[in-house]
Amino acid sequence: MGEADGAAGPGEADGAAEDLFVPVVTGAARPDPRVLPAAPVTRFAPAPTGHLHLGHLVNALYTWGIARATGGRVLLRIEDHDRQRSRPEFEAALLEDLQRLGLSPDEPPIAAFRAGATPYRQSNSGELYAAALERLREAGLIYACACSRATFAGYEEERRRPWRGIGCPGGCRALGLDDNGAITLRAAVGAGSERWIDLLAGPMADEPASGGDPPVRDRAGNWTYLFAVVVDDMRHGVDLVIRGRDLLEATPTQLRLAKMLGREAPPVFLHHPLVRLGSGRKLSKAHGDTSVRSLLDGGASPAALFGRAARLAGLQTDEQPIDPGALGGLFSA
Numbered sequence: 001m002g003e004a005d006g007a008a009g010p011g012e013a014d015g016a017a018e019d020l021f022v023p024v025v026t027g028a029a030r031p032d033p034r035v036l037p038a039a040p041v042t043r044f045a046p047a048p049t050g051h052l053h054l055g056h057l058v059n060a061l062y063t064w065g066i067a068r069a070t071g072g073r074v075l076l077r078i079e080d081h082d083r084q085r086s087r088p089e090f091e092a093a094l095l096e097d098l099q100r101l102g103l104s105p106d107e108p109p110i111a112a113f114r115a116g117a118t119p120y121r122q123s124n125s126g127e128l129y130a131a132a133l134e135r136l137r138e139a140g141l142i143y144a145c146a147c148s149r150a151t152f153a154g155y156e157e158e159r160r161r162p163w164r165g166i167g168c169p170g171g172c173r174a175l176g177l178d179d180n181g182a183i184t185l186r187a188a189v190g191a192g193s194e195r196w197i198d199l200l201a202g203p204m205a206d207e208p209a210s211g212g213d214p215p216v217r218d219r220a221g222n223w224t225y226l227f228a229v230v231v232d233d234m235r236h237g238v239d240l241v242i243r244g245r246d247l248l249e250a251t252p253t254q255l256r257l258a259k260m261l262g263r264e265a266p267p268v269f270l271h272h273p274l275v276r277l278g279s280g281r282k283l284s285k286a287h288g289d290t291s292v293r294s295l296l297d298g299g300a301s302p303a304a305l306f307g308r309a310a311r312l313a314g315l316q317t318d319e320q321p322i323d324p325g326a327l328g329g330l331f332s333a
């Protein structure tokens with residue numbers, strides 16, 4: 001998924017299944033049933049850049065489990081905003097894996113993806129992101145940025161600290177560079193903090209600009225994850241975002257972008273523990289031995305896999321199998 005999708009590259013694909021563990025960062029793995037919103041709209045949003053793995057299964061466990069425990073709805077969204085890395089064969093495979101696992105989205109039916117273009121696929125939604133961009137541009141909040149990775153690295157080398165604060169290290173907003181379609185576009189998110197509720201971590205507050213202005217479109221012409229999911233969650237009425245702890249830092253930036261686009265009520269968040277390798281590295285799709293399809297092909301039942309995912313997430317102490325239809329029980333009072 002956009003969210004659980006690691007940036008792992010070649011050479012990271014080691015670690016036997018026995019090495020998997022979940023570091024307990026803060027708080028419990030299970031949200032207090034009394035704080036769960038009633039009938040939320042949430043989403044499962046994988047990126048088709050590899051096969052579903054145990055990390056996705058943990059995310060699915062929370063997503064379907066909480067939706068079923070609260071009378072909520074699960075939307076399925078294909079996050080193929082990265083056109084260079086996304087592949088139709090991975091989308092086809094993940095749809096098949098969801099069906100084998102017994103996980104049905106409430107909206108849209110899986111058949112909608114197989115039928116062709118759908119607004120639940122990001123690559124079919126470019127006009128909507130472009131319209132959102134234009135709204136921000138008309139408000140004077142978008143600028144072209146010529147800074148490269150080397151610009152950021154050079155700043156860090158010179159000052160002995162990473163770049164922080166409003167804008168970008170090159171001060172590009174003041175330069176008024178042309179948007180030639182092959183340059184990064186950033187949104188000027190401004191100062192101040194955003195507050196939100198995290199169902200595991202409690203009330204949170206942080207500054208969106210702590211890492212600089214976020215890119216909304218990269219120089220390859222891709223809409224960024226940060227921007228596309230904000231537009232998607234608004235248009236689809238998603239009011240509960242369930243994702244891994246690695247995205248906690250992105251939250252204030254996304255809340256600010258949503259506010260700039262006119263979203264009045266922010267979503268509630270749940271950032272769940274990540275499944276990691278014993279080495280501490282995040283599990284990614286590069287770890288083929290933990291792909292859901294290879295585990296299913298090897299004879300594991302969906303119930304056994306959900307039991308294992310629940311233990312990895314710290315939701316149960318053993319691997320007691322959980323039927324796909326009983327996931328709500330993990331989150332009920």
Ligand SMILES: [Zn+2]
Nearest residue numbers: 145147168172
């Ligand atoms: Zn710049």
